[in-house]
Amino acid sequence: METQRQATLNAARQAGFRNVSLLNEPTAAAIAYGGVIDQQCTVMVFDFGGGTLDITIMKVEGREEYRMLTTDGNMYLGGEDFDNEIVQYFLEDIEKKTGHNLSEDNKARALLKLVAEQAKIALSNDIPRYHETVYSLEALFGIQYEAELTKETFQGMFQGLLKKILEPVKGALEATQLTVKDIDRVILVGGSSKLPAVKSTLEKFFGRSNVVCADANPDEAIAHGAAIQSYRLNNGQPSNFQEVTAYPYGIEVLHRNWLWRTTRIAELIPRGQPYPYKTTECFETAYDNQTAVTFQIYQSKRGFHVDKFRIGLFTIPNLPKRMKGECQFELTYDIDRNNILHATTQGRNNIADYKKNLDIQLDNIA
The missing domain is CATH 2.60.34.10 (Substrate Binding Domain Of DNAk; Chain A, domain 1)
Structure with missing residues (x-):
């Protein structure tokens, strides 16, 4: 956004930085993955954070030339939506087991959101079942509740959200008149991209298991790429970026x-x-x-x-x-x-x- 970019420039200048140059996050991510992607390829950057999803398609020509082709995304879709699905599951489970309806209670929702985040992290790894006694519900509401969630249920509750993440992917492909076969690599960025269901959804859509690249840490890829570019600039190494406007x-x-x-x-x-x-x-x-x-x-x-x-x-x-x-x-x-x-x-x-x-x-x- 224009306001965010200007605020970033203002903050950098107030901190004493000179000759500030802004680098788009997708370009920074592509730089971070430079060691594992081909030197000439078409890359889709899939940036899935806590509250937004951003898709960028770019051409990579060598280690110094990055040409952005298009951007797309959903400003209202992120990992928090997955947390909310788990919270809703727990609320319905509590009402079913105890008869208490806590759906309108903000304190209960906040407590269950913490449990949902823990369950999401656990079930995203190799743990087949998540189980925890929610003592805070007993302390506040007198409700004895044990949160249980299996990996199978966990993966099944996100089908609607997983369909939504593909919409901007398709939009970006249409805008560039490319097909799934034209994309050489899909780079995963952002904490929510670590969900196994997200990775498997992208692999199914592109029809290739090796197209999705998660070699770099999705939480650190953008900062890593920006640091590499800063090093290059300070050492006089040439680089050529062609970036495009995300919104009209x-x-x-x-x-x-x-x-x-x-x-x-x-x-x-x-x-x-x-x-x-x-x-x-x-x-x-x-x-x-x-x-x-x-x-x-x-x-x-x-x-x-x-x-x-x-x-x-x-x-x-x-x-x-x-x-x-x-x-x-x-x-x-x-x-x-x-x-x-x-x-x-x-x-x-x-x-x-x-x-x-x-x-x-x-x-x-x-």
Whole structure:
């Protein structure tokens, strides 16, 4: 996200770092796996964390060239969803065995979530059955409950979630017009990717057991890759990255027809656009004697016709007073090498001497 990247830059500068260069997490992961993947191959980075799933397809050419082709994902799917499935199983089991319905009790859910996380870790290894007496439930609610979960039940309760993790995988393949046979390696990143059910689901989908690569520690792969790249930069070793935008950029503009005025989102920078990138669009004032124009900036997960979320705004100030439509100006949007958006404006025709660098005010940044 734009706000997260800018916040990262701000934090690095406040900490005293100079010449900060942001590295996308999928690229860092690919660098970390550089010793075990072929020097020329097509890689899918499967980054499955506690709350989100990110899919990236990239071309690797040697040890120094990484070209991102597309990104996809689900911002609302992660390991926590698997924990919640286990919690729901325990709640239903408690009601069945004791007659107590604790589904609306936040304390009970919090206690069971800790048990669920422990069960998930245990059953993800070679333990066939998880069993624990939940003494905290007895202390708080007077309920004697022994949490039991077999590996078979554990693996069976995630079928719906496992289908969901394949949706962005298919979306990324469609966006690049690739097939499963074109993917040489699937790199696992993030703690939730360590679930055996996740790995086996990917192996079944790609039809090859050796395509899924988990040689590096999924919890440390991104940090490991960033450290390697930092070493390369400090030692003058060349590297070539071509990264792309994960989400499109758009601004809200006025749309007029002969009956009424409405607003719409004008897409300026598409999803999957390689950067650095610059584009220019022309606009005009909508009212007589209008001296300022404020544009709200949006991004979208699935296309502006489906959803949108605002990331910030900027204002073009001190425009000369003219009749509506007579004050025309160009807006130039520039994404730098760190995937940070910048904007400038230049007047046209009778206000050609008007030129400003615009201050983009991002949301949710202190």
